[in-house]
Amino acid sequence: MKVTDYKSIAYTPAGKFEETRFEKIHNIIFENSKEASVLVAQEIAELIRTKESKNKPCVLGLATGSSPIRVYEELIRMHREEGLSFANVITFNLDEYYPMDKNNIQSYFYFMHEHLFNHIDILPENINIPDGNVSSEDLYQSCIDYEMKIKAYGGLDFQLLGIGRTGHIGFNEPGSHLNSGTRSITLDHITRVDAAPTFLGIDNVPRKAITMGIGTVLAAKRIVLLGWGSNKAEILKETIEGEITSEVPATYLQNHDNTTFIIDEGASSELTRVKTPWLVTSCAWDDALKMKAVLWLAELLNKSILKLTDKNYNDYGMSGLLTEEGTSYNLNIKMFNKLQNTITGWPGGKPNADDSKRPERATIPKKRVIIFSPHPDDDVISMGGTFDRLVQQGHEVHIAYQTSGNIAVSDEEALKFAEVTQTLCPDCKETQNIIKFLKIKTENDVDSEEVRSLKGFIRRSESLAATRYLGLEDKNVHFLNLPFYETGTIKKKNITEEDINIMCNLIDEIKPHQIYAAGDLADPHGTHKVCLDAIFESLSVLKHQKYMNDCWVWLYKGAWHEWESYQIDMAVPMSPDQVLRKRHAIFFHQSQKDGVMFQGSDSREFWVRAEDRNRLTAKKYNDLGLADYAAIEAFKRYHF
Template structure:
């Protein structure tokens, strides 16, 4: 086990560490990124104080991106509330885009000052970030000078890292050499795709960057890598359990004897000890683990559940499960029935029916329902078929759009609407102001309030068109415009009491029997995560009210991921006609079709990817031996 000193004890006590024969890098799993980030910040703070007591400088290697933001927030808090001084700290950032002006809001120079340096007492001369504006002629020498400066101050005491989906650390992309130093590098396409949202489109993402090398990183005395969210799970498994290879540069960290990976549950989900713990150790077989194991075995062997045999279980590390259950036959029927009972065409409960084996209750025949949608199209993208069913079956359905979604409207789309408005109202000064702003807008300009309002109105009108198409009255559509989102930039504010109060008031007013919310947490700093946190905080304040005893919360996933088959607690099948109806509802969100800015790593349009996802969920159910449906939307219940 690679725990070099006492620094790791706090992590091990707070998180979950179990060394296995599959793992080659020490890692600790936390329930969420917040607690983990606070502990990392505490380690950094302790190191700074230790060096200060020795009258020595503390040399920190720092990372950018979404992963370390909470660490920096906690360091700022410790500085302001506990008096931690950074006067003895010298920092070296991992990388910078090239070419990139330091005043550009997308630069890592800007990022570091925005998230850390502007809020602490570090000396400006002790801040080192690669120069993204150095001339091509001087670039090579600039990289050598950066490397020599790190060595001149005694090397890195601590290096903070994130990890990209290509396995890059810093911007050391696949193919990087073990002994590489600071240099100019061409960015992988996947890396540029992941950066595209911040740049409002991949075409705006630089193709090159300056990065510390693998050798530079490995020279640090201590390395901590942060990994948050399910979208990092596969690359973290490759890094922690795979062979060392230049195709996954992070695997070079296996050479380092004082490295710890700090990851959350989503990021750990592909590790052998998490995904298939029965291959690692003896298990306590609760019902959820039994279902997970049986579904995994069915998918592994490409056999329906009812066809699995005793031999199949024994050959795949599950003899202990059979010992508890008796025979494969008994276990198969039990798990098959458990999955069968998740399927319902009545997401609000079937009136006058036996609901003992159904996902929802029948004893409240007409339910008040709130569907929370983080953006103005998540409702129809993620659960359009279920939305349609709830309305058709007579429930009192309310849609709550948590944010305006204005940042996802392109300038070209806004200009089109402004010019139409100008045609109808030639003398409208405000419209002319919007047109002038959009035509003169530069990369560093933040949208004016008028432009943001117009973009928000575009999303509102699209949302109302879609909800009307699905038969919902306008008075049941609520635009919350949560304040945390309204910054005009990719960077959002933290949740405030105002955000929670808005959520609280809506729930208090409607007193719902059902709440649907987006549980897609791939990005811990994404809008979905913040919107879900706001809901959870509101529910925490509301849960003592009597009407909340009858309120159930169902979580859906977004356009990128779906719940695993064993996680699904309510599966709502759709007919081919309903699939088409859902598609048409999505089409009303025209500003998000045809080249949407936040496409992610998937080039398919939202309606295509979500239809494929719903079709795949139905196929998985069918492959497990269940009925053959055209498509299925899936939900997992949240207990508060």
């Protein structure tokens, strides 16, 4: 259910607003996290003002992580532009790493001041965050004191939550007790893996933390949990539809009578009413939903499309679909042909061919193509085979690396290059400065401009080596170095007009017939999503230009995920030889190989992930009754 009137249903008990027997927690699905965050901030602001009018304090429980960032941005905006005062607000943060100095840039103390407290008029004495500096001897008493201080204020009026992939809220990891209070806890390995990018490697992530307990959270008068991105979809389904269990601590929220989950489309994708709505209620069967249902049923029953029967459809809630189509035979043939027509070995269109049933046009034999790559390796990791095909088939291909990717180069890698440079130029002061800085750098230090430049040059050189290998001339490789990324830290700036102008200038110069872009929306605050937003905003600016009438946009996925079969509009097969060429192109990005900094929860190297993913896509097509290919790269068309 997508909504615009948030207030009218924010307090509606679960199940009252949506016909579903599966869901046990009230949730609202929004098209995007930005819109949802604004409305959550408005609810908090209204509460603050109501309390202020009664001359009472407003006690807020606050969360950290990427999920609440836009909520905090909107609260800051309301403070600056609408006069929202936080003078009557008392805050208690959910958690803090332990041990952790509050001045450490990785601390939640630092996070909260950076993202909220430094920008509003809250009184410093009203800010409460667990003390990550407390001695081990005093830790137990410190937790009790924190708990008692919350109770002294009458408990939390409003608790803002995120959710971890383990189902943790705060740092209440699996096994946490329903009645638990503020305490120290050992972090789950998955939680530490997810935190690794912020700490520039899992080895730097603390193993312990201090957290409010489940009982503390459940005592709040109002709870709002934020869930953004497809990487939260599975745990949100388990939390909203599953049984209450200590193994998924967030399921305890099913017992709270004033909780709302605010989620975006990506995060809702595994909910039964979204993924398989025909199991919940009667459906309006458009072509997209028909394809989704047929492929879901085929994969569930491990059958090819053409082997599905009337009974199969009736047994799984699709009798209405059969009524529309007549017989399973008619429906199967229709969907089989539609899926078959997504396959093409000519991603730029096949010259002098009937393109009425092909994914791309043949009417423009030689296309101008821009492949946008968020980082300097996403192009070859995600669509190296298609890149290779486009070049070999004579199209004018341009690669545009949107960011320098310098943050992903380890200090050890940078030091190695600096020391090699020093042997060639012993008197180079810049190199000496880099080596000196890297050898004394601490965890709180932001890379100097010289170090960032070196790391950027490393990524640039690797990119040129890969694109040359695939036959592209250097003049067709563009390093945009979008300013939003160039902070030297994990935290990036918001997109500005400067970023959009850089994008628009390139698109306007090339006037492309095709644009390829990373459509990986797993993290709505991640670099891929920010880079995609920059493309969308640029297209919005340029859409009235005449040449844009001939421009088609194709979205590829990143290293972690692939489009679902029903979402694919173009499937580009690869031969075994092309799989090897793609692998070799990825190998040129040596700084991202063998212990890459942002490995995520998957221990496989990027080239292995890419090959396994492409091989799995090909297998899915084959299992559905289509030709048997070595590998397939998949794309979804974006209509702007």
